Amino acid sequence: FPHLWGPMLGEVYAFVRQCPEFAAALEGTSGPHWTNVMLYRGQAPNVEVGVLAPCAFAPEGRVIASELPGGRALTATHPRDPTTIGTTHDAVHAYARAHDLTTTGVLWEVYGHPDDATGSFDTDVFHLVA
Numbered sequence: 490f491p492h493l494w495g496p497m498l499g500e501v502y503a504f505v506r507q508c509p510e511f512a513a514a515l516e517g518t519s520g521p522h523w524t525n526v527m528l529y530r531g532q533a534p535n536v537e538v539g540v541l542a543p544c545a546f547a548p549e550g551r552v553i554a555s556e557l558p559g560g561r562a563l564t565a566t567h568p569r570d571p572t573t574i575g576t577t578h579d580a581v582h583a584y585a586r587a588h589d590l591t592t593t594g595v596l597w598e599v600y601g602h603p604d605d606a607t608g609s610f611d612t613d614v615f616h617l618v619a
Contacts, residue, residue: 497538497551498525504552511542525600528557532594541599558595562615569609574598581616591619 505511505523528537537555545554563585567577578596585592593616601611 494527494536494538498540500550501539501552504549505540505542508546511544511546524602526557526597527600528555528595528597530595557597557615558617561618563590563592563618564613564615567612567614569604569607569611571600571610571612574612574614577612577614578616581614585616585618592616593619 502523523540526537526539526541528539529535530537539552539555542554548554563581565577565581565584567574582592584590595617597615599613599615601613603610
């Protein structure tokens with residue numbers, strides 16, 4: 490789905506690059522290491538796309554400060570291949586059913602840093618529990 494969220498993430502990156510306090514805090518030794526996040530609230534297309542920011546900031550255009558939901562969440566790590574992430578979400582739902590838990594429909598994905606050799610990355614998925 491990069492073709493869908495890529496332009497939005499591009500706006501966020503452009504905003505971060507013009508804020509010295511963000512760019513310095515997010516800069517790694519081999520370049521930027523920004524942790525991408527996708528937050529889903531209910532049914533698509535209600536998706537927030539962004540990066541974890543080191544501090545609060547005033548909104549500018551479509552770029553706003555938003556907090557990840559608080560509360561109890563079920564989580565799992567999806568290894569490397571983002572095209573099969575649905576299997577990890579399915580595993581979280583299966584766990585919830587097996588333990589008589591109800592998820593709220595609010596979930597988020599936190600994308601790890603790419604492996605320098607392969608460019609692949611792990612993704613942590615979180616489902617808020619009712």
